Amino acid sequence: MSASPDTSAPSRTRKIACEACPLRESGRFRDFTEQEVSFVSGFKRGELTAEAGSTIFVEGSHSPHLYTVISGWGFRYKTLEDGRRQILNYVLPGDLVGLQGTLLGEMEHSLECLSDMVLCMFERDRLGDLYKSNPALGFDITWLAAREEQILDEHLLSVGQRSALERAAYLLAYLHDRASRVGLFKDAPEISPLTQQHVADTLGLSLVHTNKTLRKLQDRQAIRWKEAGFRISDIARLKDIARWDGLPDGMRPFI
């Protein structure tokens, strides 16, 4: 069973120029040429600000947009007709979302905000131009798609083969790694804004059993669950329990 999404409409505005994009400050991206940055600037259609709990797009829609996450947490998910929900992956600053819908026509999954989010919006129609005039940026998009594929491979391994305890440990370690890489824990305390229902729907476990599993991780001093969120106490222990293998880093090429 799943939480029912609160579908309040997100608001739109337009502001920051790509030249001053806060994401590029982090030093986690490759160097772009001036020409590239200005092209992306022209490609950009505006910004979208959405609050926690709102839905950016839903399964079955034909959204003509492509987004880059500027700030906040979100998650992609799919549902079965009877309401069972599977969370596919989490999105963080720097992630590109909506590519599937853009290329393949219909959106086959939904995107919901876990926290307040700001996204940068691009026009689908001009994607072809991007490939023509800036092949390196096209290459970067492919890179991002390949990386998402790799993450999904790992999740599939997790849900298919790991035990409940391993799975939970893996997910929490994964989120911790990704969030700290994009600098989300720079100043704030290291808390991830998930509920246990989110964890359950990601791992394919019931809420009750998820709760018992998380408790076990807490008993082993690997995490601490705070109301609606958790923090990692011992990442090494967590990765050990998870039979952690990887998730290699590597420079991210694209905004």
Place this chain on the structure above:
Amino acid sequence: MSASPDTSAPSRTRKIACEACPLRESGRFRDFTEQEVSFVSGFKRGELTAEAGSTIFVEGSHSPHLYTVISGWGFRYKTLEDGRRQILNYVLPGDLVGLQGTLLGEMEHSLECLSDMVLCMFERDRLGDLYKSNPALGFDITWLAAREEQILDEHLLSVGQRSALERAAYLLAYLHDRASRVGLFKDAPEISPLTQQHVADTLGLSLVHTNKTLRKLQDRQAIRWKEAGFRISDIARLKDIARWDGLPDGMRPFI
């Protein structure tokens, strides 16, 4: 638990020109310009013929190659140190494999032949050139990556949320759909060359329970299991059991 892969070395030869590629005969691809076809021809390094059971590449290797499947069945998988194996997806004629390794450096999964296979081999180093000189082909590669992502999303939904029976029905229906789309059942009887161990490792179920589940599908007249392989008796019933949603078709753009 998993079957132990038989790692006989695949053999290499080079033959067919792209202009006469059997895949393009099928009419399932978009029309390529002469220029595109000749570029791909130059991009091509040779062909790789491998027999059933052999491994094309393994997790952790740095294969500099990219492949297109010309004929045969294969599957991508990942393993945990203790040997648990998760099959991630199946590859069929027209599929592109090895992109992750090419773009991201290290290969994070392995590829094994389910039947004898022929693959077309491309050089990784020239991928940048491809994006520069033929943006449309670069776009096509991104398209393929997005499509793989979509399939993985669906598998994740399946393994995470569907019951054993639904999951098995879904997998078999999925394989049937894909195989018939690429014309694998044109002349041959509609038999897919999987063992029950493959099914088990794909669904995240034990071999014993997989067997009992498949028996149930057979009792319901949805499939017939033949030694090392199955055929679908009633695809509609199977999709009904699976709570089948989709897998939209759409033209495939790239060789």
Place this chain on the structure above:
DNA sequence: CGGGACCTTGACGGAATTCAAACCGGGTGG
């Protein structure tokens, strides 16, 4: 004070794993 969202716990039943054994067909070597 009451309600809602989220976390927590116990009891019970059902689903899936594990262990164990047997069967079947094909291939191989004595």
Place this chain on the structure above:
DNA sequence: CCACCCGGTTTGAATTCCGTCAAGGTCCCG
């Protein structure tokens, strides 16, 4: 030709894991 083995399938029984049901708890907010 037969005995044997091997990979794959089948079945039963015992056990463990996980889901469902039910109830209670906490904190925050109106």
